Amino acid sequence: MANLRLFAGRANPPLARKISDYLGMSLGQVRIEAFPDGELMVKLEEDIRGKDVFIIQPTCHPVEGSMMELLIFLDCARRASAKRITAVVSYFGYARQDRKDEGRTPITAKLAANLIAAAGANRVLTLDLHAAQIQGFFDIPVDNLMAEPVLSQHFLQQKLENLVLVSPDIGNAKRARVYAERLGGDLAIIDKRRVTSERVEVSNIIGDVKDKTVVMMDDMVTTAGTFCSAAELCKKRGAKRITIGATHAVLCDPAPQQLRDAPIDEVVVTDSIPISQEKLDMIGKVKVLSVSRLMGEAIRRIHNDESVSSLFLTEGNHK
16 A cells, blocks of 8 residues: 555545545645636645555536546646556536437536546546446546445345335336345336426336335435425325435535425435535435445555455445
């Protein structure tokens, strides 16, 4: 581990500190500041020549600022002669813009991938990409971790009875099936139609939720429209308890208020994105799980040229 150097941008310092604690090392010294005109400057305060450098910087809100900071950080490390540079992007912004679903629109996820590689990254470590095919947008190696073992461990400790995993839409059924197999529950699917970017309509449930403990999982909760509408339908169909879970707590307005008012008993998310105390207080029923052990162990394995995929065979047993 002597040649490993770990640095953190400003997007999620708490997660970076937890990762460094897991690895038993200090975060590298760096100075990040803005010029009077708003331009950003990154200066490494220690030598990284010939080192294996990991830069922790999710591209979360403010997305453009976080992305630009990551790109500058990568360029700085490359020009400082790092041997290998890994961008640790616990949340990959623009992931939902992964295809042309209508004319005259960009594929911004591909653009972001190109920028990260061009800036100097030799590989990327990320978590629960919105679409798995985004890995193919990069011309460098990508390790796409899954938060499912961390989230599943929380539910296993609760020893939930009469469990049914409800997919909030048909496209998410594969994810729900993974949780159903891990937790030993049944599977149900919501029939959903998106009306606008903020409003969805749900009309039916394929499966039985009456007197059941419902768990709904997705990769992110943004406006929470899908989750809340699905929860209301499950409640009408007789669900006894409803929990929703997501890896990335984006929580754009009006998500906090909608989650607070919805018939949801618990909201389980990870710390891939920092969540303000104001939002936590408004929702009032949030459990935040840390992915620091998962990401820290992946960093250690990448540094030592060990298998990362085998991590998911054991991580779910960690307490």
